[in-house]
Amino acid sequence: MTTAPWRDPALPAVARVDDLLSRMTLEEKTAQLYGVWVGASADGGGVAPHQHDMTADHSDEAWAELITHGLGQLTRSFGTAPVDPALGAQALARAQRRITEAGRFGIPAIAHEECLAGFTAWRATAYPVPLAWGAAWDPPLVEEMARRIGDDLRAVGVHQGLAPVLDVVRDPRWGRVEETIGEDPYLVGTIATAYVRGLESAGIVATLKHFAGYASSAGARNLAPVRAGLREFADVTLPPFEMAVREAGPRSVMAAYTETDGVPASADPELLTRLLREEWGFTGTVVSDYFGIGFLHTLHRVAGTPAEAAHAALAAGIDVELPTANCYGRPLLDAVRSGQVPEELVDRAARRVLLQKCELGLLDEDWSPEPAAPVELDSTGNRILARRLAEESVVLLDNPDALLPLAPDTRIAVVGPRAADALAMLGCYSFPSHVLTHHPGVPTGIEIPTVLDALRTELPDAKVTFAPGCDVTDPDTSGFEEAIARTAEADVCVAVLGDRAGLFGRGTSGEGCDASDLALPGVQGELLDALVATGVPVVLVLLTGRPYALGRWDGRLGAVVQAFFPGEEGGPAVAGVLSGRVNPSGRLPVSVPREPGGQPWTYLQPPLGLAGEVSNLDPTPLYPFGHGRSYTTFAWEDGTGGEEPAEIGTDGSYDVSVTVRNTGDREGAEVVQLYLHDPVASVTRPDVRLIGYQRVELAPGEASRVTFRFHTDLSAFTDRSGRKVVEPGALELRLAASSTDVRHTAHLTLTGPVRVTGGDRRLRCEAEVSG
Numbered sequence: 001m002t003t004a005p006w007r008d009p010a011l012p013a014v015a016r017v018d019d020l021l022s023r024m025t026l027e028e029k030t031a032q033l034y035g036v037w038v039g040a041s042a043d044g045g046g047v048a049p050h051q052h053d054m055t056a057d058h059s060d061e062a063w064a065e066l067i068t069h070g071l072g073q074l075t076r077s078f079g080t081a082p083v084d085p086a087l088g089a090q091a092l093a094r095a096q097r098r099i100t101e102a103g104r105f106g107i108p109a110i111a112h113e114e115c116l117a118g119f120t121a122w123r124a125t126a127y128p129v130p131l132a133w134g135a136a137w138d139p140p141l142v143e144e145m146a147r148r149i150g151d152d153l154r155a156v157g158v159h160q161g162l163a164p165v166l167d168v169v170r171d172p173r174w175g176r177v178e179e180t181i182g183e184d185p186y187l188v189g190t191i192a193t194a195y196v197r198g199l200e201s202a203g204i205v206a207t208l209k210h211f212a213g214y215a216s217s218a219g220a221r222n223l224a225p226v227r228a229g230l231r232e233f234a235d236v237t238l239p240p241f242e243m244a245v246r247e248a249g250p251r252s253v254m255a256a257y258t259e260t261d262g263v264p265a266s267a268d269p270e271l272l273t274r275l276l277r278e279e280w281g282f283t284g285t286v287v288s289d290y291f292g293i294g295f296l297h298t299l300h301r302v303a304g305t306p307a308e309a310a311h312a313a314l315a316a317g318i319d320v321e322l323p324t325a326n327c328y329g330r331p332l333l334d335a336v337r338s339g340q341v342p343e344e345l346v347d348r349a350a351r352r353v354l355l356q357k358c359e360l361g362l363l364d365e366d367w368s369p370e371p372a373a374p375v376e377l378d379s380t381g382n383r384i385l386a387r388r389l390a391e392e393s394v395v396l397l398d399n400p401d402a403l404l405p406l407a408p409d410t411r412i413a414v415v416g417p418r419a420a421d422a423l424a425m426l427g428c429y430s431f432p433s434h435v436l437t438h439h440p441g442v443p444t445g446i447e448i449p450t451v452l453d454a455l456r457t458e459l460p461d462a463k464v465t466f467a468p469g470c471d472v473t474d475p476d477t478s479g480f481e482e483a484i485a486r487t488a489e490a491d492v493c494v495a496v497l498g499d500r501a502g503l504f505g506r507g508t509s510g511e512g513c514d515a516s517d518l519a520l521p522g523v524q525g526e527l528l529d530a531l532v533a534t535g536v537p538v539v540l541v542l543l544t545g546r547p548y549a550l551g552r553w554d555g556r557l558g559a560v561v562q563a564f565f566p567g568e569e570g571g572p573a574v575a576g577v578l579s580g581r582v583n584p585s586g587r588l589p590v591s592v593p594r595e596p597g598g599q600p601w602t603y604l605q606p607p608l609g610l611a612g613e614v615s616n617l618d619p620t621p622l623y624p625f626g627h628g629r630s631y632t633t634f635a636w637e638d639g640t641g642g643e644e645p646a647e648i649g650t651d652g653s654y655d656v657s658v659t660v661r662n663t664g665d666r667e668g669a670e671v672v673q674l675y676l677h678d679p680v681a682s683v684t685r686p687d688v689r690l691i692g693y694q695r696v697e698l699a700p701g702e703a704s705r706v707t708f709r710f711h712t713d714l715s716a717f718t719d720r721s722g723r724k725v726v727e728p729g730a731l732e733l734r735l736a737a738s739s740t741d742v743r744h745t746a747h748l749t750l751t752g753p754v755r756v757t758g759g760d761r762r763l764r765c766e767a768e769v770s771g
Contacts, residue, residue: 007365013358017351020105020363026343027069028104029350030333034325035073035112036066037080038095066325070103072353073287074111075323078121078156081435082442085123089156089371096157096369107354108362108369112160112207112322115199116179116429117567118386119152119161122436123445124377127386129427130165130191131545131564132393134182134589135628137671137695139194141389146195148382150202155372159360160205160252164195166240167215169590170228171600174220175513178427178501178545178565182589183602183625186690189240190764196248205356208244210256210289212271213237217258220600222512223299226260231683233260234718236604242280243763251284251356255318257292264300266292272317279759285352287320288313293327307335314341319349378446383569390566390573392669395586396559396629397550403537403558405580405631406492409461413490414452415469415483415531416541417524418498422448424543425570428501428510437506448568451496451541454575465490469531472500472508473522480530487534492558494578495531497524498543501565509545509565518549519596525552532556541574551594551622562592580631585669585695587628587738591621603739606684626673626690626738632664632700639735641746648748650712650726650755656733656746657707662698669697672706674765675739677732682719688739691715692765705770708733712750713762726755 005011006020021029077092078085092111100106114120118127127149133142146164153161167176169183181188192208199206213233217224228237244250255272256265265271266288276282296302296309303309310327321328335341354363361367396404406412418424425448426433432444449457456464469483470476487493497520504512508521519525529552531538537558542548545565561584563574576582591603598617601609603625611618639658648654660670674692678685692708710733712726719725728750735744 003365006363009364013355016358016363017354020354021347021351025069026336026346027333029346030328031069032072032350032353033319033346034321034328035075035323036063036071036325037075037323038063038077064102067099067102070105070107071099071109072320073322074109076113077111078119078158079113079431079435082122082439082445085121085156085375085377088121089375092157093369093371107357108367110159110357110360110362111157112162113153113158114429115149115153115161115163116165117427118430119149119377120429120431120434121377122431124152124431125382125386126426126430126432126446126448126568128390128393128567128570129178129545129565130181131178131589132389132566133191134187135395135564135586136389136392137187137587137693138392139191141392142191143194143198145385145389146198147202148385150199150204152377153204154202155375157369157371158204160207161199162207162209162254163199164192164206164208165210166192166208166244167210168236168240169602170216171220172518172546172590173515173599174215174217175222175510175515176215177590178509179429180215183591184589184604184690185236185239187589187693189243192240193244193248196244196250200249200251205252206250207252207254207287208241208250209254211241211253211276212256212265213260214256214258220514222514223257226258228260230722231718234724239763245276245280245282246763253282253284253286254289255286255292257289257295259300264296264302266318267296267302267312267316269316277317285319285356286317287322288318290323291326293318293321306331307340311335311341314345314349319352386567387569387573390570391576391582393564393566393586394573394577394582394584395562395588396577396584397562397592397623397627398557398560399629401558403492403539404578406459406462406578408459408579411463411489411491412455412459413486413493414455414464414466414496415487415493416496416527417468417470417472418451418543419496420450420452420466420468422450423500424450424498425566425568426501427545427565428503428507428513430501433501433510434503437502446568449571451571451574454571455494455578458572458575458579458581469527470523472524475523477523477526480527483527484530484534487531487536490536493531493534493536493538494541495528495538496541496543497528499545501545515546517596518547518593518599520548528553539578543570547590547592549593549596554594554622583631583666583668584628585630585671587626587671588623589625591625592623594620594622604686604689606686608684610687624738624740626671626736627741628671630668630670632662632666632668634668634670635661635663636735636743637661639744639746641733643747645730645747645749647751648712650728650750650752653709653711654746654748655707655709656735657705658735658744659703659705660696660698661703662700665700667697667699669695670737671695673736673738674708675734675736676715677734678715679730679732681717681727683717685717688734690739692767694767694769696769707768707770709766709768711762713757714765715750716757716761724757724761726750726757728752728754
């Protein structure tokens with residue numbers, strides 16, 4: 001028996017796919033361009049926007065008919081309902097067997113799942129959310145987490161993960177801030193790139209999202225229009241995606257829902273083809289966000305029919321319609337047959353899909369859908385890593401009188417609606433918050449210690465009492481009385497406040513849970529006022545998906561601890577910080593505002609965006625980007641460069657160094673941050689912006705020298721003509737403990753002509769740590 005060339009693993013993938021395409025009918029090619037969401041719910045309790053409007057019939061009869069010509073993707077076999085992982089893996093294998101048996105070529109589907117903060121499946125590890133990754137400032141640890149997530153996905157037969165999110169926070173009222181890594185493109189880019197490396201190293205297709213501009217939606221409303229200018233888009237929105245594409249090799253990109261200046265991303269060939277593929281060299285598949293192609297017709301109204309939407313998206317460069325076949329199915333097929341859509345567009349997308357399937361081994365004759373055994377999605381190793389990341393991500397915002405760590409035998413009143421709720425640890429894309437809310441009575445499937453339980457374990461000799469005080473959102477204040485009474489009896493009050501993650505208004509943080517201002521949700525602010533009024537020292541612990549304004553309590557609290565949905569091990573991590581077992585090392589990935597209004601604001605402001613005499617509104621944050629305290633102290637010594645500027649060319653480089661010494665009596669970690677200040681440029685520039693950082697762990701008395709290898713490419717920006725340029729003139733490199741806490745400045749003068757940078761420009765500032 002002769003093996004067809006497309007089945008021959010000895011041939012190059014391109015040759016195999018070309019042979020396969022030549023044998024396929026139009027129906028078989030279009031079948032590779034869409035997914036099917038077999039488990040989707042149409043009852044209105046969805047997990048995707050407009051799911052109840054857009055979900056098609058996938059009964060067994062419809063399913064059998066649909067897969068006759070093959071299938072591109074299977075949507076969320078594990079992430080739609082609580083399914084035992086071992087049984088789910090077997091069910092997925094059965095579905096794949098049906099697909100391969102039904103089609104003429106026996107090609108399986110690519111199975112994809114969400115994996116934003118861990119595999120979104122029942123009984124899978126719930127890691128800290130991406131905003132917590134940003135707070136840890138530790139890319140290698142995030143890479144290790146992503147590799148573990150990828151191993152778990154692969155073990156049950158999943159091929160593609162819909163993560164990471166590379167959106168840069170522009171307005172913290174936006175509900176999806178918890179899914180982002182922070183408000184700085186360099187921090188987002190470096191950590192997201194590490195995640196991509198980890199996921200891809202496990203053999204899973206990483207999917208960059210949301211490309212591009214989604215987080216800049218007007219008024220912080222989910223899926224609202226984006227009104228970012230050319231330079232903001234080029235210098236803030238795009239750099240994280242470019243870094244991930246160029247450095248980590250992701251094999252998929254997801255088009256954003258939003259439109260920028262009237263052009264929806266899903267119908268923008270300039271974005272999805274010219275920039276992504278021709279300029280950056282991306283060679284993978286572009287997938288739609290869920291129902292995003294249909295939205296060109298129903299929401300954006302740039303297409304009059306589903307067929308026109310399919311044409312626009314396919315021409316722009318979207319290869320796969322997720323999660324279902326509303327546009328790339330029958331509407332596209334009919335449009336091609338009638339001559340409305342060139343078949344070459346179908347061939348282009350199908351070639352990319354099949355090349356990816358070839359890379360994944362799905363075209364090989366010996367491919368098997370059988371899962372690995374046994375399946376354990378919340379292993380001890382996973383939990384250890386989740387604990388470590390949670391501990392590194394907790395930020396000590398303030399501790400003015402050294403109230404923390406707590407004394408081991410003190411009387412503690414734990415108060416607040418987040419103290420005894422396990423879901424307080426989890427973001428909206430964790431399985432318990434994302435799916436289990438629709439399945440009352442089903443257990444979470446993983447152990448999630450609360451702050452209250454963890455603190456009692458952490459301090460067994462302390463006398464700990466508890467009162468919730470209020471709900472997260474309910475205006476009822478009847479619980480204040482008991483909370484005040486418990487506090488009055490204690491030596492210290494630990495007030496655990498924050499968010500409830502949810503979807504589309506079913507929470508205070510998460511997709512579609514946008515905030516009108518940055519006041520603490522519900523009556524939690526009033527509860528905190530009442531606790532402070534007792535005169536008992538109050539430690540505020542925030543478990544949130546975004547920063548909230550805390551200026552109202554500035555100077556009135558004994559300590560402030562911020563944790564951004566720290567995952568299933570977040571309770572012990574927070575309790576460890578409170579007890580002193582953990583020396584806090586987290587640094588803010590987003591600024592914490594003083595006042596709840598006056599948004600949007602991030603630290604990336606030109607002079608007119610800073611406080612000034614022309615407005616009575618002062619946007620200066622209470623705690624700046626990069627801020628975080630420790631239980632030890634650090635001295636910064638012997639910084640290189642003095643007041644006299646060093647001269648380098650506009651294509652030159654310069655090393656800037658500083659020695660960091662632990663001058664305290666316990667081990668700790670400092671995060672050395674490098675910022676760029678450009679005094680004069682041809683367009684306005686942020687007053688400072690992050691261009692490098694290094695986390696350094698030091699024993700008491702130990703010192704390390706941190707050297708950043710700055711290249712002038714890192715000073716490049718988009719000029720008035722749209723070119724990315726390096727301009728001659730003065731620059732300052734600021735070594736700092738936060739965006740405002742500068743410890744040493746190196747002055748540079750760039751000489752020579754304006755230099756236009758290209759695709760080979762350096763995107764990161766390498767750091768070296770020496771003893």
